[in-house]
Amino acid sequence: MNIIEFESKDQLGKEAAAIIARTMTAKPDAVLGLATGGTPIETYKELIQLHQANQLSFKQTKTINLDEYAGLNPEHENSYMTYMKRHLFDHIDLPHDQYFLPNGNAAHLEKECLRYDQLIEDVGGIDLQLLGIGQNGHIGFNEPGTPFNSKTHVVQLDENTRQANARYFSSIDEVPTHAITMGIASILSSKKILLLASGKSKAKVIQYLEQAEIHPDFPASALKLHEDVTVLIDREAGSLR
Ligand code: PGA
Numbered sequence: 001m002n003i004i005e006f007e008s009k010d011q012l013g014k015e016a017a018a019i020i021a022r023t024m025t026a027k028p029d030a031v032l033g034l035a036t037g038g039t040p041i042e043t044y045k046e047l048i049q050l051h052q053a054n055q056l057s058f059k060q061t062k063t064i065n066l067d068e069y070a071g072l073n074p075e076h077e078n079s080y081m082t083y084m085k086r087h088l089f090d091h092i093d094l095p096h097d098q099y100f101l102p103n104g105n106a107a108h109l110e111k112e113c114l115r116y117d118q119l120i121e122d123v124g125g126i127d128l129q130l131l132g133i134g135q136n137g138h139i140g141f142n143e144p145g146t147p148f149n150s151k152t153h154v155v156q157l158d159e160n161t162r163q164a165n166a167r168y169f170s171s172i173d174e175v176p177t178h179a180i181t182m183g184i185a186s187i188l189s190s191k192k193i194l195l196l197a198s199g200k201s202k203a204k205v206i207q208y209l210e211q212a213e214i215h216p217d218f219p220a221s222a223l224k225l226h227e228d229v230t231v232l233i234d235r236e237a238g239s240l241r
Contacts, residue, residue, distance in 0.1 A: 001224055003210065003231040005238040009198040012232045013042025016130070016196055019230065020047060021056050023128045023192070029060040033129030033187075034088075035140075036065070036080045039196045040130060044088040051092045058094035062123050065101040066131070066140040066187075070154060070178035073105050078168050102152065102180035113152040113180060120152075120186060129190035133197050135205050136160050137218040141181035148222050150183030184222045193226055198234040206233055207240040 006012040020043070024030050034040075050056040065080060074081040081101050089099055100119055106112035120126065131139050136158060142150065143158045156178055157165075166172040187193065197206050205220070209231070212221040223229045 001229045001231060003206075003233065003238075006232065006234050009234045010042055012196060012198055012234050013040075013046050016040070016043040016194060016232055017046035017050060019194055020128060020130070021050055024056060024058075024061060027127060028057075029062070030127040031123050031125065032061060032063045033126040033182075033190055034063050034065045034084065035130045035132050036067070036083045037132045039132040039198055041087055043130070043196065047088065048091040058092045058098075061094055061098065063094065063099045064120060064123065064126055064182075065099075066129075067179055067181035068102040068104040069176040070104040070109060070180055071176050074101070074103065078174075079104070104176075104180055109154045109178075109180060113154065116152040116180070116182070117186065120182075120189075126190040128192045128194060129187055131187070131193060131195040133195060133202065133205055133209070133220050134158075134161055135164065135201060137205055137208065137212075137220045139184070139187060139195075139220050139223070141179045142184050142187075142219045144217050144219060146184055146216060146219055148184045148188075148216060148225070151186050152180065152182050155179055155181055184219060188222060188226050190226075191228065193223060193229045195220070195223065195229065195231045196233075197231070197237040200236045200239065202233070202237040203240040206231075206237050210241065 068080045072079045102116050141155045162175045212218045214221045
């Protein structure tokens with residue numbers, strides 16, 4: 001695991017976008033695994049700028065998102081589909097039938113998970129997976145205790161995670177209790193992994209990630225089993241190292 005520290009969140013976002021752009025240049029039909037949350041917003045802004053400057057096209061790209069809330073319509077203002085449209089998809093030339101998120105509103109969530117695993121297989125696997133990290137070490141919505149051999153599955157969200165995400169809703173009661181997430185095994189099957197962490201609230205988890213033994217109680221420790229993981233952090237997230 002290679003950890004690189006940057007002065008600011010903006011610089012981190014620029015570097016993350018540059019790594020993604022290099023992957024796309026080397027393989028124009030690359031499959032990108034994407035993440036939501038506060039952390040990747042600068043990265044997406046930078047990708048949009050590269051696209052607007054005619055330096056990057058997504059016409060042949062496919063994207064697969066990590067997770068989606070259960071029980072929210074994709075059109076809901078807090079769905080991850082809406083987030084992705086707002087922060088990336090609506091501003092680039094990625095065709096509408098080439099981005100994918102789990103459907104958290106599917107009638108049969110278990111079937112939806114199987115469909116999503118099949119989809120990942122059908123597109124030939126993920127070339128580059130972008131990840132954030134939760135304060136409890138979650139990746140995607142894989143909360144502590146998730147088996148490392150898990151594929152896409154339905155999860156009950158940790159209280160800590162619901163509280164962290166309540167900032168986007170009018171009250172904590174509105175934050176969904178469940179979600180669909182790619183599993184740890186799905187994440188580890190990506191060819192390359194890029195984890196981003198910024199801000200003071202991530203300092204402890206980054207310190208822990210470096211020292212942690214590989215154990216399901218700390219989901220991000222599974223990344224130590226992968227041979228191509230780059231972790232980009234800003235100075236605040238690195239302040240306890
Ligand atoms: P954040 O979320 O980017 O909003 O901090 C990351 C995560 O919980 O995985």
